[in-house]
Structures are given as C-alpha cells and as structure tokens.
Amino acid sequence: MNTRRSMKKTRIKSVNLIILLLALLAACARIDSKEEVVTVVDKENNLIEKGLLVDGKREGYWVAFDTNYVLLYDIQYKNNILNGKTTHYFDSAITIETEMKNGERDGKYTSYHKYPIVASQGQVKKGKRVGEWRTYAKDGRLNKIIQFEKDTFKIVLDNKLE
Numbered sequence: 001m002n003t004r005r006s007m008k009k010t011r012i013k014s015v016n017l018i019i020l021l022l023a024l025l026a027a028c029a030r031i032d033s034k035e036e037v038v039t040v041v042d043k044e045n046n047l048i049e050k051g052l053l054v055d056g057k058r059e060g061y062w063v064a065f066d067t068n069y070v071l072l073y074d075i076q077y078k079n080n081i082l083n084g085k086t087t088h089y090f091d092s093a094i095t096i097e098t099e100m101k102n103g104e105r106d107g108k109y110t111s112y113h114k115y116p117i118v119a120s121q122g123q124v125k126k127g128k129r130v131g132e133w134r135t136y137a138k139d140g141r142l143n144k145i146i147q148f149e150k151d152t153f154k155i156v157l158d159n160k161l162e
Helices: 002-029
Strands: 035-041 047-054 057-065 071-078 084-090 093-101 104-114 117-125 128-136 142-149 152-158
Touching: none
Parallel strands: none
Antiparallel strands: 035 047, 047 057, 057 071, 071 084, 084 093, 093 104, 104 117, 117 128, 128 142, 142 152
C-alpha cells in the first residue's frame, strides 16, 4: 500500500513539475496576462485534472487522472479550445492519439488494440474520416483498407481478420 501511495506522490510531483515549467514558458510570452495553474480535485481530494488558465481560459497542456492517479488523457488547448495533439490512455497504455484543430479532430488519428499494436489509422478533417483508413487485427496484420470520400466509404481490401 505504501508503494502505491509513493507512486501516486511521484506522479503528482512529475505532473506539477511539467505544469510549472509550461506555466513559466507561457509567462515569458504573456507579461500582461493573468495566469494560474489549476488543480481540480474530487470530493475525496483526489487529483482529477490539472492545467494552465490564462485570463480565465484553458491554455496549453492539460492532464486528467482517474481516482488512482492513473493518467486518462493529456490534451492541448489554445484560447480555451482544443488544439494540438490529444492522447487518451487506459491502464496507463495509449489507446488513441489524434490531432485537434478548433475543437474538432483534424489530422492524423491512430487507435491501438494494446500500445504499440495499431487497431486503426487514418486522417480526419473537421471531425470526419477522409481518405484511406487501415484497420489491423490484434496480431498486427492488415485487416481492411477503407476509402472515405465525402459522406461515403468503400472497402478497398478486406482480409476478414478478427
């Protein structure tokens, strides 16, 4: 139990250091703005979310945790809107990596069966799948290639792996 508590404290210290460094970098760029590092806790005082507010808006790197201080996601904000790389986790393993632009998925999208084994990969534009998408079986073999255009899709290859 002490080891678990020690790991929680180590994770919190690491997150605090990252947020502090990001806040210092942001402070150098915005001398006249009001900045604060925000820590969100639940009713049992468990850390839930942490990040930087600039003039009352989310800015930069934010992280969220479950009640055992296991990382759920890290995301980036610009002027209170999701912008940049977003990574989601389950049991400390990456499950989804995507890019956000103006609050919508826009750019490369990758989901994982169990990191680093890719489940699906493709491009997203304004929240919609575009172009070629590939899905993979749990053993890493190519399962399907799907071509997305406008609001339709076509299966180009189907190896029927599950």
